[in-house]
Amino acid sequence: MTRDLYEAGMKVRREVLSPEHVERSTKNADSFTAEFQEFITRYAWGEIWTREGLDRKSRSLINLAMLTALNRPDEFKLHVKAAIRNGVTPDEIKEVLLQTAIYAGVPAAHSAFKWAREVLTDMGIEL
Numbered sequence: 001m002t003r004d005l006y007e008a009g010m011k012v013r014r015e016v017l018s019p020e021h022v023e024r025s026t027k028n029a030d031s032f033t034a035e036f037q038e039f040i041t042r043y044a045w046g047e048i049w050t051r052e053g054l055d056r057k058s059r060s061l062i063n064l065a066m067l068t069a070l071n072r073p074d075e076f077k078l079h080v081k082a083a084i085r086n087g088v089t090p091d092e093i094k095e096v097l098l099q100t101a102i103y104a105g106v107p108a109a110h111s112a113f114k115w116a117r118e119v120l121t122d123m124g125i126e127l
Contacts, residue, residue, distance in 0.1 A: 002042060009046025016049065016056060016082045056086040064088075064096050068112040069104035076112060080119040090120055090127055 014022045029037045049059060060083035067076040083093060093116050101109030120127060 005042045005046035006038065007046075008050050009041040009044070012049045013041055013045040016045075016060075016085060017078065018081070018085070021078070057083075057088055060086045060088050061092065061096050064093060064112070064116075065100045065104070068097060068100045068108050071108055071111065073111065073115050076115050077119045080116050081123065084120075084123065084125070090116075090125060093120075 010022070026037055049056070054062075060079060063079045064076065064083060067079060080093065094113075097109045097112050097116065100112065117127065
């Protein structure tokens with residue numbers, strides 16, 4: 001079952017984050033980080049992202065809110081790209097960040113707006 005979770009997780013991870021990103025992450029794994037890469041692939045991607053309870057778009061929106069609240073810019077930027085791949089629009093990202101400002105704080109949302117603009121601009125998406 002563990003191998004099945006890993007394979008299912010790797011499939012979803014590639015589809016959501018991009019094959020190139022996953023290839024870099026796994027290729028750069030070493031004896032210190034390899035188990036962590038396997039762990040997140042099995043559990044985050046194989047157990048959670050494959051569940052039927054929420055679609056990928058909803059999961060992406062939730063991730064953006066949580067990563068904003070937790071002030072995690074690197075993961076936030078990665079998940080902005082993933083959100084776009086999952087059908088989230090820039091306007092929906094804006095709405096999530098406005099909602100997050102109220103419940104997680106204006107400073108957190110302020111930073112997230114900056115990070116999102118940077119990623120969307122780099123992706124060539126007109127705002």
